[in-house]
Amino acid sequence: MSVGDDEIMVKLVIIVLMILLTVSEVYTPLSGVSAACGRAEYLIGQECCPMCGPGYRVRKHCTEFKSTTCVPCLSSTYTDAPNGLENCRSCTVCDSSAGLRVKRACSSTSDTLCEPLEGHYCTDPIKDGCRGAVEHTKCSPGQYINQTGTASTDTLCGDCVGDTYSxxxxxxxRPHTLCEMIGLVVLREGSSSNDTDCGQRQNTGAIVAGVIAGVAVAATCGGVAFIYNRRKMNIKPQQGMSHTGLLELPFINTYKYLGVHLDSKLDWSANIDAIYKKGHSRLYFLRRLRSFNVCNKLLGMFYQSVVATLK
Structure with a gap:
C-alpha cells in the first residue's frame, strides 16, 4: 500500500468518526437516552440535577441555566437521604392499638422508631424498631411463669404438679401449707391453683353445752329474782295499834312503794339493804355464767338486762 493510500485511509477513518459523533448527538434527544448522572444527581427529563440533602425536598428542578431549588420538610414529614423527591415522606405513627409506643420521635431527617408497649413483645421487627406487637401471654391459675416475657419474646408458662400451687x-x-404442722386443721384441701385453707379446731359439743348451761343459769337467775321480789312484796307488818277515833290501823316497820323500801325511821337504810342483796345475788349468777365460758356478748346482755337495771 502506497503513502497516498495511507492518507486516504486516515481521512476515511476521520470522516467515519465525525459521522458517528454527529449521529450520536442527533439521535440522543430523539430517543430520550442520556449519559448516566452522578451519585449526587438525579435524572429529570434530559437533565441531571443536583439532589437535595436529607431533611429537604425539591421545590423546582434544575434547568440548563439554574440549579435545583430545595426547601425543608414540613412537620411530621422527613427525608433521610439525598433525594430528588418533590414531597417528603410522612412519619410513621406508633399505634397503641398495635401494641406500640414511640422509641424515637420523628425528625426532618429520620422516621419515627416504635417499640412494644410495657407487657408486650414485638412480632414484626425492623432495624432498631418494631412495626407490630402483642401482649405477653398470661399464665392461668395452676401455672407458673417459667420464663418472663421481654420486648422480643413471649412469656413461657409451666404447670404445677404434686402438692404445689400457683x-x-x-x-x-409453692408447696401447700401443712395445717397439722402449725397446730391447725384442714378446712379445704389445696389444689394446683389454691393453697390449703387451715383453721382452728372447734369443739362443737362443748360450745353447745356451754350455751345451754348459760341459758339455763340465766333463766334460773331470772326465776329466783322474780320469786325474791314477789316475797318481798308480801310484807308482814308487826302488830301494833294506833287509836284514831273509831278506826284502828296496823303498825308496820317497812313498806315497799313503787320499788322503793320505806321504813318507820324515814331513812334509806332498808332500801339500800334491799338493793345490795339483789345486786350481790345477780352478780353471783353473772360470775357463774362466766365460769361456763359463756360468750362476752351473752354476758353483756345478761348484765344490761338483769344487773344494770337493778334499783
Whole structure:
C-alpha cells in the first residue's frame, strides 16, 4: 500500500468518526437516552440535577441555566437521604392499638422508631424498631411463669404438679401449707391453683353445752329474782295499834312503794339493804355464767338486762 493510500485511509477513518459523533448527538434527544448522572444527581427529563440533602425536598428542578431549588420538610414529614423527591415522606405513627409506643420521635431527617408497649413483645421487627406487637401471654391459675416475657419474646408458662400451687403470677410453684404442722386443721384441701385453707379446731359439743348451761343459769337467775321480789312484796307488818277515833290501823316497820323500801325511821337504810342483796345475788349468777365460758356478748346482755337495771 502506497503513502497516498495511507492518507486516504486516515481521512476515511476521520470522516467515519465525525459521522458517528454527529449521529450520536442527533439521535440522543430523539430517543430520550442520556449519559448516566452522578451519585449526587438525579435524572429529570434530559437533565441531571443536583439532589437535595436529607431533611429537604425539591421545590423546582434544575434547568440548563439554574440549579435545583430545595426547601425543608414540613412537620411530621422527613427525608433521610439525598433525594430528588418533590414531597417528603410522612412519619410513621406508633399505634397503641398495635401494641406500640414511640422509641424515637420523628425528625426532618429520620422516621419515627416504635417499640412494644410495657407487657408486650414485638412480632414484626425492623432495624432498631418494631412495626407490630402483642401482649405477653398470661399464665392461668395452676401455672407458673417459667420464663418472663421481654420486648422480643413471649412469656413461657409451666404447670404445677404434686402438692404445689400457683395463681398464675408466681415464678415458681409453692408447696401447700401443712395445717397439722402449725397446730391447725384442714378446712379445704389445696389444689394446683389454691393453697390449703387451715383453721382452728372447734369443739362443737362443748360450745353447745356451754350455751345451754348459760341459758339455763340465766333463766334460773331470772326465776329466783322474780320469786325474791314477789316475797318481798308480801310484807308482814308487826302488830301494833294506833287509836284514831273509831278506826284502828296496823303498825308496820317497812313498806315497799313503787320499788322503793320505806321504813318507820324515814331513812334509806332498808332500801339500800334491799338493793345490795339483789345486786350481790345477780352478780353471783353473772360470775357463774362466766365460769361456763359463756360468750362476752351473752354476758353483756345478761348484765344490761338483769344487773344494770337493778334499783
Amino acid at each position: 395463681d398464675g403470677s408466681f415464678t415458681s410453684c
